[in-house]
Amino acid sequence: MLEGLGRQLKKGSTPTLLLSLLQERPMYGYQMGSELSRRSGGRLTASEGSLYPTLHQMEAQGLIEGFWQTPSGGRARRYYRLTPRGRRATRTASADLRRFASTLLTLVPEGSR
Amino acid sequence: MTWPFRGSPINEYLALFAECLEVPANEVDGVAAEVRAHLEEATEAIAGPRKDAEVQATLALGSPRDLAARIGAARRHRRPVRVLVIDPPVQYVKYEVPGDPIRVHRRDLAAGLAAPALMLATYWAGVAFGHYLPRYSIAWAIAAVIFVAGRWILPRLTPSETNRLLLGAMGVVIACAGGSGILYLARVVQGDPVLWAAPLVYGAVLAAVLCYRLVNPNSPLVRSHRLIEDANAPR
Numbered sequence: 001m002l003e004g005l006g007r008q009l010k011k012g013s014t015p016t017l018l019l020s021l022l023q024e025r026p027m028y029g030y031q032m033g034s035e036l037s038r039r040s041g042g043r044l045t046a047s048e049g050s051l052y053p054t055l056h057q058m059e060a061q062g063l064i065e066g067f068w069q070t071p072s073g074g075r076a077r078r079y080y081r082l083t084p085r086g087r088r089a090t091r092t093a094s095a096d097l098r099r100f101a102s103t104l105l106t107l108v109p110e111g112s113r
Numbered sequence: 114m115t116w117p118f119r120g121s122p123i124n125e126y127l128a129l130f131a132e133c134l135e136v137p138a139n140e141v142d143g144v145a146a147e148v149r150a151h152l153e154e155a156t157e158a159i160a161g162p163r164k165d166a167e168v169q170a171t172l173a174l175g176s177p178r179d180l181a182a183r184i185g186a187a188r189r190h191r192r193p194v195r196v197l198v199i200d201p202p203v204q205y206v207k208y209e210v211p212g213d214p215i216r217v218h219r220r221d222l223a224a225g226l227a228a229p230a231l232m233l234a235t236y237w238a239g240v241a242f243g244h245y246l247p248r249y250s251i252a253w254a255i256a257a258v259i260f261v262a263g264r265w266i267l268p269r270l271t272p273s274e275t276n277r278l279l280l281g282a283m284g285v286v287i288a289c290a291g292g293s294g295i296l297y298l299a300r301v302v303q304g305d306p307v308l309w310a311a312p313l314v315y316g317a318v319l320a321a322v323l324c325y326r327l328v329n330p331n332s333p334l335v336r337s338h339r340l341i342e343d344a345n346a347p348r
Contacts, residue, residue: 029147030154048155049175052148053183066147075154078147 014054016097017044019082019090022064026081029055055080063089118176120168123152130177135185135273144184148174182273226279226319227263229286229312231256236293236308276327283320286312 021032029051037045058064063086070076082090131145155170156163174180231252238251266278290313296302297309325332 028150030151048151048173049180050183052151052180053186056144056184057186068143075150076146077150078143 013097014050015058016090016093018051018054018058019063019086020094022080022082023087023090026067026069026079028077028079030077032080058086062086118172118179120170120172121177122164123149123156123167123171126152126171126174126177130181133178133181133273135181148180226282227256227259229290229316229319230259230282232308232312232315233286233289233293236304236312239308240302240304273327276323280320280323280327283316283323286316287320290316 017036018032021027021035027035033045033048033051055064059066059080062083064080065083066078066080068076069079127145127149130148131141134141134144136144152167152170152174155173156166159166159169234252234255235249242251290309293302293309294313297304297306
């Protein structure tokens with residue numbers, strides 16, 4: 001039962017992580033995946049297959065909005081940015097995730113077997 | 114494209130992806146362009162020959178059919194705002210769903226799909242009640258319930274979900290017809306053998322067609338392009 005726990009935790013926290021990234025600045029899908037991997041030192045990588053379904057779902061929920069932008073000399077990419085509703089949802093979700101993680105850590109202290 | 118998915122050239126990947134994507138027609142190109150931009154960037158980031166890098170990049174994104182289904186999932190189960198055509202002589206019904214292409218359901222196909230279940234219901238009504246009760250009336254009463262439920266459910270499903278639902282229904286019909294046949298051959302029950310043999314064969318043929326349609330959603334053999342294009346043409 002516990003074999004997929006890490007995967008489930010990661011999957012459950014992906015929307016919050018993506019929203020947190022977008023809180024800083026608009027980003028495109030590939031960039032978000034790379035940023036997550038870079039910031040976590042490679043320990044956390046958003047599954048590319050779930051990245052776009054999650055982004056499109058959040059867009060359908062009105063949390064983020066996509067727009068096309070072509071940097072000079074670069075290729076056109078679809079960037080995403082937070083909507084006002086998404087900004088509120090990010091604050092709530094981040095607080096929930098922090099609370100949940102700290103609760104888990106009190107229950108499973110370091111070095112426990 | 115092979116199953117399980119082992120990666121493919123980008124163009125091949127995107128062709129199948131766009132074909133399976135169930136989002137409004139004017140958004141298909143945009144979503145496909147977004148995925149293309151991702152794949153191009155991922156390919157450039159992978160060292161080695163371009164061809165192998167494309168295979169690796171597409172493999173990381175997963176099966177195009179699966180990705181298309183998951184991206185389209187956010188639009189599922191949306192209530193149609195109105196039924197556009199319900200005239201009895203018109204053999205299809207068009208549904209308008211906000212933000213989606215107009216969906217077309219052919220009535221004759223729906224009746225054709227319900228036929229094997231009806232035959233089976235008639236068989237069992239005959240076995241249960243003999244000639245004392247109107248077995249055809251019983252079968253049609255059951256059919257009426259199914260039709261009303263189907264009329265509510267089908268417009269809320271995407272085309273691939275509809276295919277899966279109908280395929281599941283055919284599976285149940287085949288299993289029930291097979292079970293009825295075994296009981297008949299073992300002389301446990303009697304009745305008109307045509308009414309279990311025909312659903313068995315008919316159900317198997319329809320299941321094969323539905324399987325084909327699920328794998329090849331845009332094949333001209335199983336999809337009425339003209340009907341759908343006409344329904345979505347600017348008015």
